[in-house]
Amino acid sequence: MLIRLCDIVLSLLAIVLLSPFLLIITIIGAIESKGDPFFMQRRVGKNGKQFNLLKYRTMKKNSDKLGLLTVGDRDPRVTTLGRFLRKYKLDEMPQLFNVLKGDMSIVGPRPEVKKYVDLYTEEQRKVLQVRPGITDYASLSYIDENDILAASDNPEKTYIEEIMPAKIELNFKYIENRSLKEYFKLIFLTIGSIFRNRA
Numbered sequence: 001m002l003i004r005l006c007d008i009v010l011s012l013l014a015i016v017l018l019s020p021f022l023l024i025i026t027i028i029g030a031i032e033s034k035g036d037p038f039f040m041q042r043r044v045g046k047n048g049k050q051f052n053l054l055k056y057r058t059m060k061k062n063s064d065k066l067g068l069l070t071v072g073d074r075d076p077r078v079t080t081l082g083r084f085l086r087k088y089k090l091d092e093m094p095q096l097f098n099v100l101k102g103d104m105s106i107v108g109p110r111p112e113v114k115k116y117v118d119l120y121t122e123e124q125r126k127v128l129q130v131r132p133g134i135t136d137y138a139s140l141s142y143i144d145e146n147d148i149l150a151a152s153d154n155p156e157k158t159y160i161e162e163i164m165p166a167k168i169e170l171n172f173k174y175i176e177n178r179s180l181k182e183y184f185k186l187i188f189l190t191i192g193s194i195f196r197n198r199a
Contacts, residue, residue: 107186
């Protein structure tokens, strides 16, 4: 209950404080790619319930029909603004509205698309017992996931067989130690990681 209260307060505060910045990104995105600057994708949330995850669109329209994974800088579908947003994880900011709505938490396992959730084992499906989040230990450990996929001859196989299972194991690290202390620890680690690795 305390974590949910923190989600509401922090997401609302962040939306208010970042609103000028969010507006600028929205306008630039609409001009650059001539369309909706936002991208909604169905993801699997708590207890397997699907919801619409909101992001800034970083790829050309309808790019998701050519594949769900992004393979770093060599992916021609990513726009110029999109590369910048992805580098600093700014494309995730609209998910603050998902948090405010209750579909997500600020901290928790990253929500996956149904295609990959359907591959989970019974044990792995336990990650669906909590609200998905914007960040967690897996997000920190795989902050350069797109670059790893870009170096692979078969990105989807690499994701399914190597990255996805490893990220789920890291998800459990948070779930098994879930507390307000761990919640704020991950928020500060995420902020530090973004600036440290992208400086």
